[in-house]
Amino acid sequence: MFEDLTYKLETALKKISGQGRLTENNISDSLREIRRVLLDADVNYKVAKKFIDDVTAKAIGREVLNSITPGQQITKIIYDELTALMGNSQSEIKLSGSAPSVILMVGLQGSGKTTFSAKLAKSLKSKNRKVLLVADDIYRPAAIEQLKQLGQQISVPVFSADHKDAVRIAKDAISYAKENGLDTLIIDTAGRLHVDEDMMQEVSAIKQNVNPSETLFVVDSMTGQDAVNSAKAFHDKVNFDGIVLTKLDGDTRGGCALSIRAVVDKPIKFISLGEKLDSMEPFYPERMASRILGKGDIVSLVEKAQEQFDEVEAQELEERLRENKFDFEDFLKQIKMIKKMGSLKSIIGMIPGIGSQIKNADIDDKQLLRVEAIIQSMTRQERSSPKILNGGRRKRIARGSGTSIQEVNRLIKQFQEMQRMMKMLNSSSSGGRKNPFAALKNFRIN
Amino acid sequence: MNLFKNINFDKLKDGLSKTRDKIVTKINETITGKAKLDEELLEEIEEILITSDIGFDVASKVIENTRVRLRVEKDRSKLNVIDAIKEELEKLLNSYDTNSEFNRMDKFKPYVILVIGVNGAGKTTTIGKLAHNYKQAGLNVIIGSADTFRAAANEQLEVWAKRAGVEIIQSTTGSDPSAVAFDTMNIAKKKNADVVLIDTAGRLHTKSNLMEELKKIKKVMSKVVDYAPNETFLVLDGNTGQNALIQAEKFREVTDITGLIITKLDGTAKGGVVFQICSQQKVPVKYIGVGEGIDDLQTFDAQSFVSALFSSDGVQQQG
Structure with missing residues (x-):
């Protein structure tokens, strides 16, 4: 599939080589192909459309440079635009001055919140933060147990309670952190559907009560067209500060990254790849752009090699x-x-x-x-x-x-x-x- | 044996209502008041289909077929257009063996079901629901907890086993999943169980070592019962986009998949990827997950599924 798309795009772009200037006519085939590339990468329909309109406006009338083929030129324009759209990322997370800092993790079921919480805890701990993980998913069976086991693996304490009041657990965790000299809390909340009003109310109440310095929306990078709906609903309700893209160690092209950026103006702060607890990284817009366009990803290749490298x-x-x-x-x-x-x-x-x-x-x-x-x-x-x-x-x-x-x-x-x-x-x-x-x-x- | 007597089409409708509302209102808005089928209209329908994760290729194909069909058709009213699209969509789902495993369960004892999928798709929850349904049908069920990787996976499955009231063969984190599957099969044989459900760790289809592990689990199971597994269900998150297609493809390379289970269809996700996988991979959808409750698993029925997508005035109860 990967090779196939690159091939098609290159074929469409080949047709306009040898023409002096990019015009609406001679690039229409390529744009259609690029639209298809974007849709196949799960970029939302409307987002892809708008994106291509913008690119067309920028491309038309440009001289075709002698040194490169028109195809390469359009690819470059698209690549640059994509990068710019996903860019201006500052991957640092905000940790408030007044201790303790609270980081709130939110998202749909199965997006990878619990695993990522542990990864983030591990990373912050290595930066000498005194971290407390808060098991605030009181619904999914054994979610608390899962976080406890992960906490144990990385030697980070985990706060949990027996009752079913997620807001109280979060508040109690802050008091606990203060009493025990811990300066950073990571609150792992339950996965919830954005259309579940009660559950959305709950997460909003948690946020109001703990006043986090950073709220992170965790999203599965394999998500399709609906990513825009869930991201927007979560954004409207909890106004998150950043996005975490998970499961990028698969072969998803990750077009939802572009869709989400287009509907909420918040940076992608981390990507998460793998089940090992140190497999998280800051986000690189250029690499994501390559990936969405289905072009080779030499960095992933290197990473893959490193993974097996002793x-x-x-x-x-x-x-x-x-x-x-x-x-x-x-x-x-x-x-x-x-x-x-x-x-x-x-x-x-x-x-x-x-x-x-x-x-x-x-x-x-x-x-x-x-x-x-x-x-x-x-x-x-x-x-x-x-x-x-x-x-x-x-x-x-x-x-x-x-x-x-x-x-x-x-x-x-x-x-x-x-x-x-x-x-x-x-x-x-x-x-x-x-x-x-x-x-x-x-x-x-x- | 007729299972899933509890099947409630209202619930299916509820689960898909977001999808349906969106598609139907859109199509209704789109088509109402138009006597002629124009290109703009088809483009709007294309948008509706693509935003349902149906995928560029399948959407184009459905539109093209509909266009050809309506060329000779005089009646281009809204209803007829919807019918034409519905029919095209159903065609994509219908051509494969959608026979329920219940029809075959009498012939095998134990009847062995392996459940696989990527991380976070909803395998464990789905197994809980399946176990409940089989138990309700009067079958003796044993679950094997062969996800020995993820923290607390065993505990999570244990809770579901308790809810469903079935036996579970537990494992400890880090133990060999094949060994758990092997033990489960032996115990099931000894205890004369009707159904064995094996949960596996979530694995991305790109991890070749984990895919190899899956082969091994399968092989070990067949050492106890030579025909095992009878079914391999691939669980797909209904939110997943085009990657679901590659997932199905890659999992099929290591193991035969006898059915798909699409989860999390109670949100706004459209699950349109179903059409694509069925038409390209020739694998039937068996169940859909529409909630976190133990009852929230529905047998998949192509006609009801498509009807629920397009009918704004209720799904016809089927006999």
Whole structure:
């Protein structure tokens, strides 16, 4: 889907290359395609329409620059507009001077309030705030228990009560914080539908009674067209200060971010990606714009790699590379790491510019499996000193891995090639560490 | 066996009323007083469909089909236009096996149901409601708490099991979900249970290791009862936009999905994504969730669903 959209957009934009000036006529096809891209990314219908009208007004009449194609130019205009719309974000949250500061979390059911509350608590705690988590979701079964367990994981105290008065719990929590010298409260409220008047009344009453310095609206980034309705209703009722976009570690394009920004003029302050309690980040409008437009997201790719990346292992690997000790055992580890990142196609799809080109390419993850099988059919000794791999051994490995001798030979040859290159790089950089350009001396064009 | 005698179409109507009100008033406003079907009108209908999360492709297709159909039609009155759209929408939902699992439950003992979905979709709540319904139908139900990841997931399911009055096989956080599924199956077999419901941890369809885990759970279940699971229900949040389509696609890559359950349709979310998934993924919708109460699960019926979307004067009670 990802590659598909990028491809379509590029096709539509190609049609206007070679024309000198952007006009309503020659960009109409592209705009239609862009509209579709936005709608497929879950940008609200009206928001997409208005956005495209604005962009058209800006684009028409512009000279097509020689250095880039008109397609790239429109994409740039759209990208810039999108970024600007979601931008001016100040991701810092307000913490009031008079202690304690109160942060109120609100949102629909299942948007991720409880998990995010714990993440925020962890982050604030690392900044030397004395945090108290308040379990104010008195409706969902075991919601209090969930927050308690999360609090325990991050060593942050959790305030809760047995009764069913959410306003009183919030007020009592403040007194408790004062008595115990805690300076920051994070109140996790129940998920509620914006059309549930009683529940909306309750959250409004909580807000009035605790006077938070920051109210955060938590929204699932996979939300569709209705995001505008719920965001607006919550905004009208509790006038939140910022937005938290959750579950961005999936492959949603997150168009609701744009929709929400369009209906309420409040910044997106955090994004939340993953179930680990340190997986939250400030919001970067440029990255979100790329994502909505379905263009590659190199940053996510890097993140995905980092997720699987073990620093100690990496250091060991570097050491081994430097000492020319890289062997099949290390190679196997690398393959396993790549496999954990997902299919090769999805990984490559994240590389900007490549996405659309692999649309129909058949990338076979099974190739990796075969390589893995071959290495696994080697003895430990063979893996660490590939030199001993004679004909007999190769034959055995081929049989053991269910591959052919040719495949085993090919892998060994490729591996030797790799080793040779590494050796070259190593020798060229050794002794010249102080001057990184020293290595260049050895590269000559003959 | 006829389950869901408690099905209450008024409630379905209530649940969808926001959707319906919006679409119907809009379509009524749009169409009233117009004798001719013009492009502007179709564009407005397109907006209504797209803002219901039906998706660009399906909306375009429905509009196009309606346009072609009405070209030869003399009667372009409001009612006829609505009927034409309704029919097109129903077509998208109707072509698949919508047979209730109740028709098959007699043949398998235990009848095994695996419930999967992304985080926060409403799996645990839905299991509570399903358990309640099966119990009400006189079946002996056992729930397995195989969400061993999320904090207090087990406790949450325990509360639902108590509400429904069914047995639960509990787990501790961090234990192996496959082991829980395995134990649950064994106990269900020993106790001669009619229905087994297995709750799983929410997982984003992009996490390949978690998707692999799902495969394993399934495999382990079939070691106890070789035909298990009989059903795999994918739970989708009704608020979800186009990503729901990819979710269905990706989950189907690791496990057969026999039915969809769309939750949280008691808000203003339209659940229009249903049309898309059914037509593209060929998976039927089995239930919809319309509230947090134990009774708030409805059997999905394409005709009622579409009728509830478009009828402003009430849903016809079905026999």
